Amino acid sequence: MIEIEMGSRHATGVADITVASIQSIMSGDRLGKFDPNRFKLLLVDEAHHIVATRYLDVLKHFRLDEESQKIPNNNCPALVGVSATFSRHDGLRLGAAIDQIVYHKDYLDMIEGEWLSTASFTTVQSGADLSKVRSLGKQGDFQTGGLSKAVNNDETNQITVQAWLAQAQDRKATLVFCVDLAHVSSLTAMFRRFGIDARFITSDTPKQIRTERLDAFKNGEFAVLLNCGIFTEGTDIPNIDCVLLARPTKSRNLLVQMIGRGLRLHPGKEGCHVIDMVASLETGIVTTPTLFGLDPSELVDHADVTSMTSTREKREREKQREEEASSAMGQLSALDGSMKSLAGNITFTHYDSVNDLVEDTRGDVYIRRISQFAWVQIDTDRYILSSGSGDTLKIHRDDTTDERPWIVTSVAKLPAGFSGKSPYARPRELAKVHEFEEAIHAADSYAGKHCPFRNIATSAPWRKYPPTPAQLARLNQSRSEGQQLTSADTTKGKAADMITKMIHGAKGRFDKLNQVRRKMEQEKQKQQQLQERMSRHQIQVGPVR
Numbered sequence: 001m002i003e004i005e006m007g008s009r010h011a012t013g014v015a016d017i018t019v020a021s022i023q024s025i026m027s028g029d030r031l032g033k034f035d036p037n038r039f040k041l042l043l044v045d046e047a048h049h050i051v052a053t054r055y056l057d058v059l060k061h062f063r064l065d066e067e068s069q070k071i072p073n074n075n076c077p078a079l080v081g082v083s084a085t086f087s088r089h090d091g092l093r094l095g096a097a098i099d100q101i102v103y104h105k106d107y108l109d110m111i112e113g114e115w116l117s118t119a120s121f122t123t124v125q126s127g128a129d130l131s132k133v134r135s136l137g138k139q140g141d142f143q144t145g146g147l148s149k150a151v152n153n154d155e156t157n158q159i160t161v162q163a164w165l166a167q168a169q170d171r172k173a174t175l176v177f178c179v180d181l182a183h184v185s186s187l188t189a190m191f192r193r194f195g196i197d198a199r200f201i202t203s204d205t206p207k208q209i210r211t212e213r214l215d216a217f218k219n220g221e222f223a224v225l226l227n228c229g230i231f232t233e234g235t236d237i238p239n240i241d242c243v244l245l246a247r248p249t250k251s252r253n254l255l256v257q258m259i260g261r262g263l264r265l266h267p268g269k270e271g272c273h274v275i276d277m278v279a280s281l282e283t284g285i286v287t288t289p290t291l292f293g294l295d296p297s298e299l300v301d302h303a304d305v306t307s308m309t310s311t312r313e314k315r316e317r318e319k320q321r322e323e324e325a326s327s328a329m330g331q332l333s334a335l336d337g338s339m340k341s342l343a344g345n346i347t348f349t350h351y352d353s354v355n356d357l358v359e360d361t362r363g364d365v366y367i368r369r370i371s372q373f374a375w376v377q378i379d380t381d382r383y384i385l386s387s388g389s390g391d392t393l394k395i396h397r398d399d400t401t402d403e404r405p406w407i408v409t410s411v412a413k414l415p416a417g418f419s420g421k422s423p424y425a426r427p428r429e430l431a432k433v434h435e436f437e438e439a440i441h442a443a444d445s446y447a448g449k450h451c452p453f454r455n456i457a458t459s460a461p462w463r464k465y466p467p468t469p470a471q472l473a474r475l476n477q478s479r480s481e482g483q484q485l486t487s488a489d490t491t492k493g494k495a496a497d498m499i500t501k502m503i504h505g506a507k508g509r510f511d512k513l514n515q516v517r518r519k520m521e522q523e524k525q526k527q528q529q530l531q532e533r534m535s536r537h538q539i540q541v542g543p544v545r
Helices: 053-061 107-112 144-151 154-168 181-193 207-218 252-260 288-292 305-328 354-359 362-370 436-450 469-476 492-503 506-536
Strands: 002-005 017-020 041-045 078-082 119-124 174-177 198-200 224-227 242-245 272-277 376-379 382-386 392-397 406-411 428-433
Touching (some): 041 053, 119 154, 144 181, 154 181, 154 242, 154 272, 242 252, 362 376, 376 492, 382 492, 392 436, 428 436, 469 492
Parallel strands (some): 002 017, 041 078, 119 272, 174 224, 174 242, 198 224, 242 272
Antiparallel strands (some): 376 382, 382 392, 392 406, 406 428
16 A cells, blocks of 8 residues: 655555655654654655755654664664765765665766766856855855846846857757746746747746646647756656756756756657856856866867766876876976866966965965855865864865865864863864865855854955964064065965965975975986086097098
C-alpha cells in the first residue's frame, strides 16, 4: 500500500510506502504519527538539502541524526539520499547527514556516456553592472531585488532577445530563467515586441493554466517559456533544446540545475544550446566556462562539452609547463593559479625586498571579487582571513594528493593565561572541496557566523581611515630611513593586510625566493665562466695570413 502526505492529503502512517513533501510532513504535528520503529528505509530526493534545518529535524525523529547515531543498538532505518547536485553553495557539509557516497556520476560523464543530451554553449556579455548588487543570506547569491534592478532594463532585455534571435531562433523549445516576477514580465514583453510568441509560468500562475501552458510548450505550440525559480529542480520537460540564462548567479549549483533542464534525452532532439548572459565579470559570478575549469571571462560560441573540456586540459598543461619553466628562473607568478588565466597572459614579479612583497596586492584581487571579506594571499594557493581578534581562517591547496583539493581551516587564539606552548589551538578543518569558489563560500559562511563583520568586511568604513601609529611602527621596523611609510602612503585597511602577510610568513617566503634566485645567479655565473674558458681555447680554421 502506498500513501501520500502532501498538502491536503494525509497518510495514515502505517502504509508500506509513504511519499511525503518536507513542507507537509513538518507542518504542525503531522510527523508524530510516523513511528520510527516501523520504517526500514528513509529515501531522500534532492539530498543536497539534507543538512537544512527541516530535514535534520526529520532525521532526528527517525533517530538518524548524529547524536542518535551515538546510542548503542540504535534500531533506526537506513538512510539513502539521491541528488544530481553534489555540493551546497553555502559550504555546509553533507557529511553531517550522509556517511559515504556509494555512486556518483558527474553530468559531464553522463553527457559523454549518452545518459544526457549533448550540449553547446555560448556566452554573451550583456553589459549589466552588478558591482553594486549585494549578496545576502546563507546561499551567498545575489540579492534578488538588487539583481533585478541591474539586469531588468530595456537595454539588457533587448540584448538578451537579440542574442537569442542570433543564436537560437531555430530552436523548438527554449526555457528562459529570469530574476523575479518583474523581470519575467519585462522580458516576455520584449520577446513579443520582436514578434516571438513567448509565454511564462510563475508561482502566481493558476494550476490549470500552468498545466495547459506546459502541455502546449511540450507540444511545440510556442517556442519560448519564461520562469523564475519554478523549473530549477525536479522538472521534466525533455523537449527543451535551448536554455537561456538571463539571470546571473554566484551559485554553481543553481547554474548546473538551470542547465540541467535542457539535458534530458528526447526523440528527435539533437542537443541543447545554452546561452549564458554573463553580465559583468568583476563580481565573482559563476558562468558556464567556470564549470569546465576555464576563466569566467572566457567567451565561447557554440562550444561543445568536448571542446571546452579539451580547452581546459590544454590550458592546465600549458600552465603547468609555464610554472615549471618560471620556477627554474626563480620568478614568482603574480597571478594565483586559482584564477585559471591563460598561460600566455601570466606575468611574473621580481621583489627586491620583503616590503615589496607585502605591498603587492594583486594576488588578493581575484578572491575579493568573489568574497566580501578582506582575504589576503600569503603564498601561491594560500589565503588568510584575520578576524582582528587573533582567530584566522585559511584556504589552501592540499598538495599531498593528485586531486589537490582546496581545504578550509580555522585556527582559534587561546584565552590569555593558557599555559600551552602555543597561544593557538590546533587547526580545525571546516571543508574540503574541489572548486575554489566553493572553498570561499564555505569559509565565508563560517566567518559570517563567528567573526565580527566590521573586522573582516572589505567595505568596513575603518579600512579607509589613516593607519594607526602602532601599525606604522610595525611596518617600518624592517624599512630603511628613506623608505619609512607615513599616513599619506597607506590606509588602516591596507596596513592591516600588510601586517597579516608579515605575520603569516612573508619574510620566509621572500627568503625562499631569494635563495632560489641566488642559486640561479650562481649557476648563471658558472655558465658564463665556462663559456669564457671555452672561448680562450677556440682555434679558428682558415687560410693563414
